[in-house]
Amino acid sequence: MTWHISDQLVRRYVSGRLGDADAWSVEAHLVACAPCQAAVGEAVANTDNAAVVEHAWNATVDQLGSQGRVRTGTAGRRLLVLVASGPAARLAWLVSIVLVLAVAAVIDRMGMRLSQPVSLLAVVAPLLPVLGVALSYGSGLDQAREIIASTPDGGLRLLLVRTAAVLAVTTPVAFAAGLFAGSLASRTSVTWLLPSLVLTLLTLALGSAMGLVRAAAAVGGGWLVAVIGPLLTRDAPPVLTPDARPILLLLGVTAVAVVVVRRQSFETLSFRLEP
């Protein structure tokens, strides 16, 4: 700004001796010019008007109210808000997975194994993220689902964010439980990690066709059959052996491909609406 209000003009403005048209010009300039605002402030401070200005200022500020907790809009903030709406951020969810895994780890540690090479943790841990995915989307738990379904990001994107969050919460807890059960150091530690990832992906893939809740039930049921079935004949379940890893890996890759191909199916509503 090249032009500033002269001292004389400031004095006349402050004492009210300036004509309306000139006063408006001064005010228009004051809106944008910090040095002149300061000059006017100093000039007013030594006059009778100081109290009036002070009063008007306080009245304005009081009316504004507090701004509250405004957050800057960043990608990280977006992720936080999306995750916070899902099951991974629910205390009830966290408590239940900790409880389930703790019980499994304690039983394992006490040596009460289902069968010699199988730990309960390896059976239970892969099921938890599957359950989390079922709760993530289209279930009765998500009360705002009808609004979400009308938004562009409410489909696969939100589902993937929530699924990742569920895995990010479940995996460390399962690792801790594994440490406690003493199986982390042994080769059995990986037996639950790969299945939990693959079962989660399978749930997403099947969910694109039958809805996530049903898909989770099918995948979870299938897993239990695959594990418990062989135990009845006292064999080690093949899915938990190292030989099964390539097959699990292949299943996982196939599931990813299915999700990619069928990604649009998540954008339409996956739950029934009452007429």
Next chain:
Amino acid sequence: MTASTLVETHVEVSDLVVRFRRTTALDGFDLDLGPGVHGLLGPNGAGKTTLMRVLATVAKPTAGHVSLFDRDLTDYPSLRHVRRRLGYLPQHFGYYPRFTMREFVEYFAWLKEMPAASVPLAVERAIERVGLSDRADDRLRRLSGGMVRRAGIAQAIVNDPDLLLLDEPTAGLDPEQRVRFRGLLREMGVDACVIVSTHLVEDVTAACTDVTLVNEGNVVFRGTPPDLIAAGESGGGEGDTPIERGYTAVLRAARQR
């Protein structure tokens, strides 16, 4: 607001049919709407909510044609384009009890793919417009039913939608809030297409530029509020206000047909 908005048809529905297992909610429904505040009236079970869900892209039509902003909803890019410009308040909606009201509105701002830099201001503005700035940091479970509904309205308008769908928005609002809400409707209706489904006939008289009366899945009346009043005067309907008499007269005529 882009120039294209001026020549777009916001809502174009023709021969829309929506069936559930046994019931038919909409049966050959036709509707063309542009900017303005459009009232959707009708008895319970007439198909208002189903129509709103189809327009909100959350329910699929069984048959017929729906296009929003001149786009069919058949491919994903169109669907996404339409959803970015949509605001939807369902009749019933839940919320996350741990979210504050500000977080709730912010959540939907993100889901609507608003530019990150514009989110905080848009959230504040939406909350201010429904008159809840002083409660923005309260958790939703601590708010009254009417306030939660206003929070729902705030999330619907946060992206300045070009198509705003409000299903029974005045339920639970006290008279003063309803007057304020009608002012908001008129503001939004200047350049957006606002569709308000309601069973409160007086909301329509006060805020709507035109009325569509729905009965058993079909349009039985289309006109301005004065038209509906005139229909009541000639048709001899029952009711306490002129527009109520128009409403009952048109419905009775439709049922006798």
